Amino acid sequence: MLGEERLKKFHEFIEGFSKEELIWINGYLSGIVINGKKNGATHNIEHKHHISLNKRISLVFGTETGNSKKLAAQLATIGKKKGINVKLVDLSQYRLSDLLNEEYFFIVISTQGEGEPPAPAKKFYDYIHENDLRLPDLKFSVLALGDSSYPMFCKTGEDVDARLFHFGGKRIATLQKCDVDYEDDANRWFEAVLSYVNNQPVESPKPISEQTVAKKPSGKKYYKGTVLTNINLNDHGSNKRTYHIEIGTDEPIDYEPGDTIGIIPQNRKEVVDKIISLTGINADRIIQTSKISATVKELLTSHLNICYLLTSTIKKYAAIVEKEIPDNRVDLLELLQNYPINNEEQFEKVLKILMPISPRLYSVSSAPSAHGEKEIHFTVAINRFFKEQEQRFGLCSEFLGFLPVNSVLTFYVHKDKNFKLPTAEKDIIMIGPGTGVAPFRSFLAERDITGATGRNWFFFGEQRFTTDFLYQTEMQNYVQTGVLNKIDLAFSRDGEEKIYVQHRMIQKAEELYKWIDNGASVYISGKKDPMSRDVENTLLQIIEQQGKKTSDEAYEYLEQLKKEGRYEKDVY
């Protein structure tokens, strides 16, 4: 028992701590009691906390009717409360090549049909049965859901367990079969696997000098990457196409959540081939432009802009072919068709007046801590460019949208010093409709894996819930596991009235202002016009009304947030 004075001090001390911090303090104090020595306890506990944060733990689920999913989400929440971050993934979304890199891999999977895998997990099930893999570093365990009234009780779980063992994986807890009342068995299984994870030392990180860190860029550092995944996030029936693209490299990529990736697009092969056949030029002829010496084909494919030419370029073209050409911006192919060149030499001159292909920037949607440092993700909307300058921007989005898996592309990282997460205990408010979601996927992944205690609130909007809720499963998982404390959605075409994120902000004005006034950072990402302007006006309105301020004071308040780095925008 504490005396009155000490109790008062204790209450003063814990005032303002979050629930997670109190849970941590609870564990910390128990550690002191158990170890009987303050300093030793401090060391041990911090070390242990660190251990689980540094391990890569995936909890995947395969479900048909939702039981395995519900259970896996509950288990992930339990893990989080114990300070152990697990990456929760639906097997229908699981990237099969990731299996080779898993460290701790826990599977919750049901059996369906007559001993068959659940439909969403069939791709994974077939993959591990049709391939012979070597997984000597994998530490795994399977939780099988089933119903003992079926003759093939928990057959899929048994099959998965047997295959992973066959691949050389280490079974860290025996296969746990569960009947329809699965809760208790599942909890015991999870306790067992977590206790194993916690008692394993983490591999000590190599000293910096031994790591293969990408060289500090002198100028821009270009990476060669291979496309690992390229999927359209919108469902059938959507007006949009938004691609989630994952790129893998052989070397670590120097980037952080909040950065952008610069992609150098390539011109379409059919167009390049048409230009070559139309001009009759030898595709292998080497040409020296002011910047580079390369073959005609390489220049046209990877270096020179042939789309939506500048009016100054069109003027130069007109001078070469000695024709009057209106200065409307058109593609090179159109010019060549309408105002043909006379010979190869003329075309060589044309090649020398073309501008280089300019890179396109996209917000990074991954985090090295969560997705590995040799991987980078981004999100590309095809219609992102249609509104303003269709042809100029169509090149890169079309190029990326049709980029097949395994194709190679060049990219660089553009650092954004300002659009960065605050310290772990701070709250954040993220407003990112459409592709504005990209940096927030990255923020959430980082906060999830690092166990950041600050609260996270996300406002997302698109046209329709059923077809356009980008990264829906991931966001729902974040809600279930408590990483996302709040999510507010606005689907503009689902109801009679058009609802946008700013309308949701107004509905939550009181709470929103409280978060901001208590120190939360506010981020806006996505279209500059009209979205970011509408959102900013709404923010001012909320500050004015909830903070009982004049409009000038509200403006000053927002300015102050900017100065403190608590109001950041990534808009385009």
Ligand SMILES: Cc1cc2nc3c(=O)[nH]c(=O)nc-3n(C[C@H](O)[C@H](O)[C@H](O)COP(=O)(O)O)c2cc1C
């Ligand atoms: C059509 C159907 C077929 C099933 N077949 C089997 C079976 O062969 N073996 C088994 O152990 N359980 C079987 N089950 C039971 C499920 O595995 C069990 O209900 C489980 O909790 C479902 O988990 P899920 O919601 O994650 O898919 C079957 C269930 C249904 C609806």
